[in-house]
Amino acid sequence: xxxxxxxxxxxxxxxxxLNKSKNLKVHxxxxxxxxxxxxKTLGLVGESGCGKSTCARTIIRIYDPTDxxxxxxxxxxxxxxxxxxxxxxKKMQMIFQDPYASLNARMVVRxxxxxxxxxxxxxxxxxxxxEYVYPMLERVGLTREHADRYAHEFSGxxxxxxxxxxxxxxxxxxVICDEPISALDVSIQAQVVNxxxxxxxxxxxxxxxxxxxxxxxxxxxDQVGVMYLGQMAELCEAEEIYRxxxxxxxxxxxxxxxxxxxxxxxxxxTSGIQGDIPSxxxxxxxxxxxxxxxxxxxxCSRETxxxxxxxxxHQVACHLY
Amino acid sequence: MEHILEIxxxxxxxxxxxxxxxxxxxxxxxxxxxxxxxxxxxxGSGKSVTSMSILQLLGSTAVIKEGSSILFENEELTKxxxxxxxxxxxEKISMIFQDPMSSLNPLIPVGRQVEEMISEHHPxxxxxxxxxxxxxxxxxxxxxxxxxRYRSYPHEFSGxxxxxxxIAMALANRPRLLIADEPxxxxxxxIQDQILKQLRELQRDxxxxxxxxxxxxxxxxxxxxxVAVMYGGLIMEEAGIDxxxxxxxxxxTLGLLAAIPDIKQDKNKRLTPIEGTPPDMTDPPAxxxxxxxxxxxxxICAVKQPEYVQISEGHRSMCWLLDGRxxxxxxxxxxx
Numbered sequence: 283x284x285x286x287x288x289x290x291x292x293x294x295x296x297x298x299x300l301n302k303s304k305n306l307k308v309h310x311x312x313x314x315x316x317x318x319x320x321x322k323t324l325g326l327v328g329e330s331g332c333g334k335s336t337c338a339r340t341i342i343r344i345y346d347p348t349d350x351x352x353x354x355x356x357x358x359x360x361x362x363x364x365x366x367x368x369x370x371x372k373k374m375q376m377i378f379q380d381p382y383a384s385l386n387a388r389m390v391v392r393x394x395x396x397x398x399x400x401x402x403x404x405x406x407x408x409x410x411x412x413e414y415v416y417p418m419l420e421r422v423g424l425t426r427e428h429a430d431r432y433a434h435e436f437s438g439x440x441x442x443x444x445x446x447x448x449x450x451x452x453x454x455x456x457v458i459c460d461e462p463i464s465a466l467d468v469s470i471q472a473q474v475v476n477x478x479x480x481x482x483x484x485x486x487x488x489x490x491x492x493x494x495x496x497x498x499x500x501x502x503x504d505q506v507g508v509m510y511l512g513q514m515a516e517l518c519e520a521e522e523i524y525r526x527x528x529x530x531x532x533x534x535x536x537x538x539x540x541x542x543x544x545x546x547x548x549x550x551x552t553s554g555i556q557g558d559i560p561s562x563x564x565x566x567x568x569x570x571x572x573x574x575x576x577x578x579x580x581x582c583s584r585e586t587x588x589x590x591x592x593x594x595x596h597q598v599a600c601h602l603y
Numbered sequence: 604m605e606h607i608l609e610i611x612x613x614x615x616x617x618x619x620x621x622x623x624x625x626x627x628x629x630x631x632x633x634x635x636x637x638x639x640x641x642x643x644x645x646x647g648s649g650k651s652v653t654s655m656s657i658l659q660l661l662g663s664t665a666v667i668k669e670g671s672s673i674l675f676e677n678e679e680l681t682k683x684x685x686x687x688x689x690x691x692x693x694e695k696i697s698m699i700f701q702d703p704m705s706s707l708n709p710l711i712p713v714g715r716q717v718e719e720m721i722s723e724h725h726p727x728x729x730x731x732x733x734x735x736x737x738x739x740x741x742x743x744x745x746x747x748x749x750x751x752r753y754r755s756y757p758h759e760f761s762g763x764x765x766x767x768x769x770i771a772m773a774l775a776n777r778p779r780l781l782i783a784d785e786p787x788x789x790x791x792x793x794i795q796d797q798i799l800k801q802l803r804e805l806q807r808d809x810x811x812x813x814x815x816x817x818x819x820x821x822x823x824x825x826x827x828x829x830v831a832v833m834y835g836g837l838i839m840e841e842a843g844i845d846x847x848x849x850x851x852x853x854x855x856t857l858g859l860l861a862a863i864p865d866i867k868q869d870k871n872k873r874l875t876p877i878e879g880t881p882p883d884m885t886d887p888p889a890x891x892x893x894x895x896x897x898x899x900x901x902x903i904c905a906v907k908q909p910e911y912v913q914i915s916e917g918h919r920s921m922c923w924l925l926d927g928r929x930x931x932x933x934x935x936x937x938x939x
Contacts, residue, residue: 329791329793329794330762330791331761437646437647437880437881438646439880440880467645467646467818468818468819468820468821468859468862468863468864469645469818469858469859469862469876469877470645470876470877471862471864471876472862472864472874472875472876473876473878475874476873476874476876479873494791494792495792495864496792496866497864497865497866497868498864500866500868500870501864501868501870501874520870521870524866524867534793535792535793536866537796538791538792538793538795538796539792539821539866540792540795540796540799540819540821540822540824540825541821541824541825542820542821542824542848542860542863542865543824543848544824544825544844544845544848545845547824547825550825554792554793554796554797555793555796556797557747558761558763558764558794559761
């Protein structure tokens with residue numbers, strides 16, 4: 283593995299046991315592999331239930347992975363204990379989807395942002411927080427005056443800035459962004475995305491950026507992975523994903539995006555995807571997308587397609603290729 | 604064209620411990636028979652409160668102010684008694700909401716919940732008649748295996764399927780007007796695409812008029828025939844769908860259009876958000892509510908609310924930049 287890789291996961295698998303005697307398991311993540319170079323962004327997209335958030339939570343070790351390996355900056359963190367993980371958490375932070383639920387309602391903004399500093403012994407009392415917190419507030423587009431207010435006094439976009447400030451205060455090298463803009467208005471989403479991109483340019487940090495909005499993911503990412511029912515359907519350069527989408531699922535996702543032009547929208551011929559994502563408890567045999575796939579062949583329901591490289595840097599798991 | 608709904612100078616406020624929140628501050632618009640009108644705006648713009656005012660679903664702290672008029676098929680809804688409104692809800696006007704889970708009763712099978720909607724207004728219908736109607740509705744909104752799904756509980760459905768149940772329920776009595784309040788915001792794009800198709804078909808087949816509320820102009824482009832853009836409790840601009848995209852005449856609309864992420868967006872170009880946050884509606888600005896975030900704001904904008912300027916037939920906008928006296932410098936609407 284190259285020295286420049288910030289995060290690598292190999293065959294990461296996360297199953298949740300539902301019923302031991304019946305051996306019922308949720309196959310949330312089933313053998314995902316990717317690597318994020320330093321200073322780069324990998325975007326993960328897919329519908330709800332595809333396992334993208336579980337993937338993030340497993341990487342940050344909220345869950346103990348069922349199988350596979352996680353390397354952070356070259357170090358295997360797959361089986362580290364929470365105590366051993368603690369010093370590494372400075373390197374790896376997370377931004378959550380819901381800016382309402384992820385901030386403590388009883389704490390003022392200064393204390394929310396200072397909490398990681400206290401937890402890691404960088405400061406020893408709240409009195410010292412200001413010198414770290416004020417510059418960070420300004421960095422994320424808030425002001426010093428905001429420090430003494432409670433989270434409920436802020437709009438969704440501002441709350442997300444507070445969550446970002448909390449994640450960045452430890453100067454992490456990798457930030458996992460789990461749908462950081464999904465709960466925000468379109469007009470506010472761009473504010474948050476610009477902020478994350480600017481910070482990356484300044485500090486050279488890496489992002490794992492998770493969202494269901496393919497246009498935004500393509501915009502922020504260097505590489506994009508499309509997940510379906512716990513598996514990687516396609517993984518390639520961000521530009522390729524809309525120029526040359528190979529997997530029928532990726533094509534369907536692209537076809538589902540509303541076209542912000544009424545004339546083109548009326549002429550739209552591309553069709554989206556029929557049906558719903560199946561249950562991850564009993565994933566379909568063979569290719570998991572097969573029941574919804576317009577191009578399915580007999581082999582698709584028998585054999586699971588392996589992720590293979592079809593052109594340099596472009597991997598797809600589909601029997602058509 | 605016949606107007607199915609006419610709203611005149613609607614003002615709705617919430618009386619709270621922190622004072623009066625003036626959510627809607629004088630909104631006038633109409634819905635034509637059989638059209639899909641989009642109401643677009645950010646959280647807090649007053650778009651949902653406007654739609655909830657129509658059926659008075661706002662709870663006890665809300666007040667529809669004196670002088671507001673909501674005329675539905677020539678009947679003044681603001682003057683109706685509770686019982687009279689109840690007869691209209693779900694029968695002539697239906698609503699679907701963003702979160703279908705909290706709109707369904709978790710303890711009752713969905714089939715029975717849809718039946719209730721019908722029997723509430725048509726008590727003469729017999730049990731097997733009701734069931735047949737529900738199965739047909741489920742089929743109509745493309746719920747697979749209607750017979751089996753009829754007996755299922757809400758938790759057994761995915762988000763998209765629940766929204767289909769809500770649509771089936773909303774359509775049960777073939778309403779004249781359907782109000783859809785961000786029905787696809789919580790759904791995946793794939794499911795959103797399916798639901799939008801569904802709504803288009805319903806409008807085409809039943810001639811139902813629809814008010815579609817959203818913060819996403821991309822969705823509006825796919826679905827609506829006309830659009831009203833709301834901000835700070837007021838309609839900033841109103842126009843036909845092609846007109847609003849080709850000839851926008853309000854800085855807020857320009858901002859919304861620029862903020863839509865485009866799949867072809869140049870990655871080295873920064874996105875253009877609308878900076879700042881919406882105003883506090885307990886103390887709404889004296890002038891144009893958008894002035895504080897507007898890149899073109901003049902002195903007058905913060906002081907005095909502009910009047911509507913009629914741009915063309917069916918296209919109006921509320922902005923000082925359109926005033927004949929506005930100087931051409933830093934004015935996107937004046938080319939001279």
